Amino acid sequence: MTDKAIVCACEDVSVHDIEEAIARGFGDIESLKRYTGLGTGPCQGKSCESGAMRICAARGAVPPEAQVPFRARPPFAPTAMAQYAGLELPARDLRLAAGGLKPTWGGGPHPLQPRERLPERVDVVIIGGGIMGLALAWNLAGAGAQRVLVLERGYLCEGASGRNGGGVRAQWTTPLLIELAKESIDFMGHFAQELGINVWLRKGGYLFLAHDEETVRRIEYGAELQKRYGLPTRVITPGEAGEIVPQLDTSRFVAASWNPEDGVVFPWPFLWGYADGARKRGAQVETFTRVTGIDVGFGRVLGVQTDRGRVTADRVVIACGAWSPTVARLAGVTLPNVPYRHEIVSSEPLKPFLGPLVSMLGTGLYFSQSMRGEIVGGMGDPLEEPGLNQSSSLRFMTRYSRALTELLPQVGKVKLLRQWAGCYDVTPDHSPVLGETPGVTGLLQMSGFVGHGFMMAPAVGRRMALWMGGAQDEIFDRYNLRRFAEGRLIQETFIIG
Amino acid sequence: MDREDHDTIRISLDGEAIDARPGDTIAAALLRARITTFTRSIKYHRPRGPFCLQGTCGQCLMRVDGVPSRLACKVRAEEGMICERQNGPLGVDKDLFRAADFVFADGLDHHHLLTGSRVLGRVAMEIARRLAGLGELPSQAQGPIPAELRTARLVVIGAGPAGLAAARAAGNALVLEKESAAADPAFASELMLGAECVGLYTNDTPLPGNALLAVRTASRLLGIVAERVVVATGGASQPLPFPGCDRPGVYAARGLLGLPMRVGEKLVVVGDGEELIDCSSALERRGYVIESVLDIQKVQPVRALGNPVRALDTSLGERIRCDAVAIALPPAPLHELASSVGAHAHWVGRLHGFAVQVDADGRTAVPWLFAAGRVAGLDAISSGEAAGRAAAK
Numbered sequence: 019m020t021d022k023a024i025v026c027a028c029e030d031v032s033v034h035d036i037e038e039a040i041a042r043g044f045g046d047i048e049s050l051k052r053y054t055g056l057g058t059g060p061c062q063g064k065s066c067e068s069g070a071m072r073i074c075a076a077r078g079a080v081p082p083e084a085q086v087p088f089r090a091r092p093p094f095a096p097t098a099m100a101q102y103a104g105l106e107l108p109a110r111d112l113r114l115a116a117g118g119l120k121p122t123w124g125g126g127p128h129p130l131q132p133r134e135r136l137p138e139r140v141d142v143v144i145i146g147g148g149i150m151g152l153a154l155a156w157n158l159a160g161a162g163a164q165r166v167l168v169l170e171r172g173y174l175c176e177g178a179s180g181r182n183g184g185g186v187r188a189q190w191t192t193p194l195l196i197e198l199a200k201e202s203i204d205f206m207g208h209f210a211q212e213l214g215i216n217v218w219l220r221k222g223g224y225l226f227l228a229h230d231e232e233t234v235r236r237i238e239y240g241a242e243l244q245k246r247y248g249l250p251t252r253v254i255t256p257g258e259a260g261e262i263v264p265q266l267d268t269s270r271f272v273a274a275s276w277n278p279e280d281g282v283v284f285p286w287p288f289l290w291g292y293a294d295g296a297r298k299r300g301a302q303v304e305t306f307t308r309v310t311g312i313d314v315g316f317g318r319v320l321g322v323q324t325d326r327g328r329v330t331a332d333r334v335v336i337a338c339g340a341w342s343p344t345v346a347r348l349a350g351v352t353l354p355n356v357p358y359r360h361e362i363v364s365s366e367p368l369k370p371f372l373g374p375l376v377s378m379l380g381t382g383l384y385f386s387q388s389m390r391g392e393i394v395g396g397m398g399d400p401l402e403e404p405g406l407n408q409s410s411s412l413r414f415m416t417r418y419s420r421a422l423t424e425l426l427p428q429v430g431k432v433k434l435l436r437q438w439a440g441c442y443d444v445t446p447d448h449s450p451v452l453g454e455t456p457g458v459t460g461l462l463q464m465s466g467f468v469g470h471g472f473m474m475a476p477a478v479g480r481r482m483a484l485w486m487g488g489a490q491d492e493i494f495d496r497y498n499l500r501r502f503a504e505g506r507l508i509q510e511t512f513i514i515g
Numbered sequence: 516m517d518r519e520d521h522d523t524i525r526i527s528l529d530g531e532a533i534d535a536r537p538g539d540t541i542a543a544a545l546l547r548a549r550i551t552t553f554t555r556s557i558k559y560h561r562p563r564g565p566f567c568l569q570g571t572c573g574q575c576l577m578r579v580d581g582v583p584s585r586l587a588c589k590v591r592a593e594e595g596m597i598c599e600r601q602n603g604p605l606g607v608d609k610d611l612f613r614a615a616d617f618v619f620a621d622g623l624d625h626h627h628l629l630t631g632s633r634v635l636g637r638v639a640m641e642i643a644r645r646l647a648g649l650g651e652l653p654s655q656a657q658g659p660i661p662a663e664l665r666t667a668r669l670v671v672i673g674a675g676p677a678g679l680a681a682a683r684a685a686g687n688a689l690v691l692e693k694e695s696a697a698a699d700p701a702f703a704s705e706l707m708l709g710a711e712c713v714g715l716y717t718n719d720t721p722l723p724g725n726a727l728l729a730v731r732t733a734s735r736l737l738g739i740v741a742e743r744v745v746v747a748t749g750g751a752s753q754p755l756p757f758p759g760c761d762r763p764g765v766y767a768a769r770g771l772l773g774l775p776m777r778v779g780e781k782l783v784v785v786g787d788g789e790e791l792i793d794c795s796s797a798l799e800r801r802g803y804v805i806e807s808v809l810d811i812q813k814v815q816p817v818r819a820l821g822n823p824v825r826a827l828d829t830s831l832g833e834r835i836r837c838d839a840v841a842i843a844l845p846p847a848p849l850h851e852l853a854s855s856v857g858a859h860a861h862w863v864g865r866l867h868g869f870a871v872q873v874d875a876d877g878r879t880a881v882p883w884l885f886a887a888g889r890v891a892g893l894d895a896i897s898s899g900e901a902a903g904r905a906a907a908k
Contacts, residue, residue: 019561019562019613019759019822020559020616020617020620021758021759021818022559022561022758022761023757023758023759023760024556024561024754024756024760024761025754025756027556027563027572027573027574027754027761028557028573028574029557029558030556030557030558030559030561032756034621035622035624038622038624059557059573060573060576060649061571061572061573062851063851064571064572064751064847064849065566065567065571065573065751065753065754066754067847067868067869068753068847068867068868068869069753069754069755069756071862073756075862082862085861085862086859086861086862086869087851087854087860087869089855090850090851090852090854090855091855092713092714092715092716092729092855093714093731094712094713094714094849094851094855095570095693095711095731096584097713097729097731097736098657100657100658100659100660101660101662101735101736102736103658103659103660104659104660104661104662104735104736105662105729105736105738106662106664107664107720107738108720108721108722110719110720110721120880122854122859122860124859207633210629210636211631211633214627214630215627215630216625216626216627216628216629216630216636216639216640218640218643219640220640265652287626290626366583366584366649367557367647367648367650368583368648368649368650368651368652369647369648369649369651369652370644370645370647371651371652389640389643389644390647390648391647391649409716409717410716410855411716412714412716412727412729412738413720415714415729419659420659423657423658423659427656427657427658428652428653428655429652429653430653430656430657430658430659431582431655431657432653433584
């Protein structure tokens with residue numbers, strides 16, 4: 019045995035690993051947790067959080083006021099799905115306002131906010147350091163000498179880009195999304211060579227289960243369309259699905275849509291890779307910086323105000339996911355997007371048994387097995403009220419556990435380890451909002467991806483950068499904000515979660 | 516060692532019979548049989564044995580009766596129980612993949628591993644995928660286990676000195692204790708033993724109350740809707756990172772004190788503050804020979820050697836021979852329940868952890884949530900009484 023000084027025994031994280039992460043700029047406890055994996059194992063951080071913070075404090079990586087624990091995620095002891103599945107909670111009181119999460123440091127500007135001044139003038143400000151904003155920044159910075167500034171209010175991965183299940187698929191029912199997803203998945207296949215960090219794209223396929231005849235017609239329509247776009251999607255029988263995932267209770271569905279080319283990636287490095295790549299190309303990515311205002315005059319955007327001062331720019335991009343309507347309002351612009359909480363949970367790490375991502379159309383249940391062996395999954399809730407809510411609920415744990423153990427009875431005694439939530443950015447037609455803002459020249463929209471922007475970002479970022487450079491691209495007209503006023507909706511129906 | 520005659524319970528480990536005594540946990544039975552490697556670590560396949568022996572650290576996970584990753588230090592040995600060690604292809608003792616520890620002697624940076632080539636990257640992924648995870652799927656299916664939902668006015672989480680003081684001061688409370696015994700259950704409250712609160716949420720059910728608790732018992736889940744909650748969860752024993760600190764034979768001092776027998780004769784105790792002094796003398800009273808007491812404010816452990824540990828090198832250049840190493844750091848406050856619903860926790864160096872911030876009445880930033888005792892970095896009795904009184908108002 020070698021002389022490693024282990025801090026997190028569950029995930030084999032050493033003092034050396036923590037020092038490396040700090041040196042690479044992952045010194046705040048949330049980023050450190052994500053970069054090294056510490057605190058994400060079966061002990062749920064109870065044996066490493068303190069040790070890691072002692073090292074960060076000793077190396078001067080965090081000032082005393084930023085020495086806060088990472089966001090605590092229930093359950094606090096591994097608990098079997100069968101136990102959750104047996105708890106029937108009465109339908110919740112819909113009048114109760116959804117509660118948000120308070121900042122762990124108590125409020126005000128983040129203690130880790132950089133002290134340096136922001137540049138007074140840039141060409142493009144991108145609001146939102148999620149996957150969309152960062153992919154755009156990398157592409158823009160590569161396309162020319164534009165001064166690009168990305169403003170992120172938290173750490174990278176704090177929003178939906180760091181909270182999703184990592185599923186990537188080309189099985190969509192609108193041609194645009196099929197096309198964007200195909201290009202993006204292809205890019206993910208050589209992301210490591212382009213951007214120097216592994217995103218672990220594993221093409222285990224996507225298996226959509228249909229429980230009734232109406233849903234079967236939907237998957238048949240989807241498979242037909244996808245075939246026309248060159249995808250190997252086909253509709254299969256429950257028996258064939260059972261050969262792909264032998265643990266499935268095949269009596270629970272009547273047919274399935276199967277594309278073996280879809281897959282799962284590890285979300286976090288995807289953001290770090292783009293951020294790092296954008297910085298190397300000269301773009302500036304600023305975390306823990308909040309936009310407080312958007313300056314508009316004479317029908318065009320003039321710049322942004324932040325809690326670190328004002329920046330003027332000819333173009334401002336709103337790429338804030340579910341927060342986009344809130345940010346657009348700073349410019350007096352109303353977006354039709356509505357935020358909805360979606361919850362996820364991760365199980366204890368198991369040896370690999372599950373190849374594809376499986377989703378039950380209709381209930382919104384989906385799950386896959388991550389590269390680390392955890393079953394990661396979620397399930398939408400028809401009773402969910404709109405709101406920017408990233409808190410977790412017990413109701414979700416009981417509903418998800420019930421649905422999953424019904425479909426996959428062998429996981430009943432598998433224990434759940436960690437639950438969290440993110441927000442979907444839902445538009446009236448489940449299609450994105452892209453391009454210029456009517457009435458405010460230079461204010462650009464890049465939102466409305468309904469929980470699936472993560473898998474579209476490489477292609478959207480590339481095309482938007484080209485379009486901003488003057489290239490023609492009809493998607494920035496077709497998916498313009500104007501369509502809602504003009505009643506030209508483009509309905510996408512394959513939404514899960 | 517306890518020499519009285521007992522009925523013997525027979526369990527099996529990887530097919531070999533092991534004798535246990537009534538009341539033994541699986542960990543105690545294995546340690547009695549001088550088995551110290553309980554599993555292999557997830558990435559480097561380093562041998563791992565139990566550390567905390569109190570159910571918090573996750574170093575003793577084992578497949579028990581077909582269920583993966585159960586805590587050997589918490590599961591009681593029962594006749595015929597089948598225990599299997601995990602993550603050691605071809606057997607945990609001779610695990611072939613232990614080579615990973617040597618190949619990646621300076622650590623394995625999975626983010627930047629083989630990023631130069633698409634083909635090699637795919638190979639790395641296929642290998643990593645196969646090595647991932649700890650346990651195999653459970654052998655048996657398990658349907659939903661019917662659970663119960665109830666209400667309570669005041670719930671106190673933890674029946675240690677602080678929780679019991681709070682319950683006594685409040686007069687009437689439902690007290691939840693994750694262990695199977697409490698120090699002193701004699702008061703006018705309801706006490707549930709073997710009940711661990713695993714989640715604390717803002718109540719979003721139509722039942723009246725502010726809080727919604729998920730409580731795990733041995734057999735099932737219990738949902739409790741409560742008006743107010745006092746968190747008195749105490750602390751968790753912490754490891755100390757130094758080379759070899761994860762070797763079998765390095766234990767939490769409190770864990771050793773909770774075992775029904777000794778794990779050898781000679782101990783080195785490493786730690787800080789009162790915990791070091793208290794645990795050293797308690798371990799001596801248990802019959803251990805204390806070879807050395809290292810106060811980390813003055814002397815650092817530099818390296819643990821042997822499997823299981825047979826010696827400890829110190830920053831003074833000494834090599835101390837021993838049968839085991841006991842770590843006696845102050846147990847870090849278990850702030851997670853309180854901080855997950857919005858209570859603030861802040862770093863307290865003396866406690867080696869994050870304590871929940873409270874006012875003089877034990878009130879946190881959440882109006883219905885109180886904290887007392889170690890979890891708040893305070894004296895158990897006085898803070899427990901204050902929180903109990905305020906929560907009962």
